Amino acid sequence: LTRGWETDTEAWPGEMMKSWFVVVVQNGTIEKIITSDLKSLGVTELEKDQVFVKLNTGATTFYSFANIKPEEIGLDVSTSVGQQLPTDFDEQTYQMDGNSQLFRQLMTPEFQNGYPMSNKQIVNITDNQQVINLEVVRMVAKVQLSITNATDHAINLKTITLSDVTLNGNRNIKLLPNVDSNNQLQVNLANSAKKGTITLTAAENNGMTIEARAKQTACFYMNESLVDKGEDGGNRYFILSLTTVDAATGDTSNHRYAMLSWNEIRRNDYLKIPIKLEDYQIKW
Secondary structure (H helix, E strand, O other): OOOOOOOOOOOOOOOOEOOEEEEEEEOOEEEEEEEOOOHHHOOOOEOOOOOOOOOOOEEEEEEEEEOOOHHHHOOOOOOOOOOEOOOOHHHOEEOOOOOOOEEEOOOOOOOOOOOOEEEEEEEEEOOOOOOOOOOOEEOEEEEEEEEEEOOOOOEEEEEEEEEEEEOOOOOOEEOOOEEOOOOOEEOOEOOOOOEEEEEEEEOOOOOEEEOOOOEEEEEEEEEOEEOOOOOOOOOOOEEEEEEEEEOOOOOEEEEEEEEOOOOEEOOOOEEEEEEEEOOOOOOO
């Protein structure tokens, strides 16, 4: 239903900027590295921040990062200024361990230092009163299953399984987002990325209970992912599977859904997926 959670109405606590820094590059040289100091101000996280700096005029590239340390991407605030930006900087990879192990009704932050964010923007600096707006893009996607129990008995949701997901580890995504000519985000995976099936269990010990004729949400984070085309050249899709237990009888059921609307899930996506659980009976 939506493809991003840019505003505070869609974001949950822990999903904004806990720290940030900006690398200012002109003619291939790092002119400045501007850093934040939110902790000293007693700020937990911010959606927006501002700073006043003096910049040279001309075409300028801004590399913006949040919730990442400069040393994680090969930079040093004290020694990198005045040096040439590494030639392969734009193609640098990053290890994004964004796949949740648990699902919850409402997510709690899983990254203590915040979810990594990045972006690259080119701006022409023309005068000394110029306001420059920079944005950062989260490197993970968020999924919210809106599950309706259409039966007359309570159902216990035990596990959620999703296929063709980019697995954690192994420097699996590119550091910077991939933006097409229409300014739309596209998947930007590393060549070394591996994919597989992830299985999430309920944060509650006995599973998530969905009462009869009631609705419940199950939420989790995941790495941006891409499914391959089938051998016949047609599309393949993400396969979402739910394992449930009838609270009255103890019977286990498996529910399998093909996510026909997407063959890619991109960083910063916020996918809201409606699911209806019903009883079926076949009479011969």
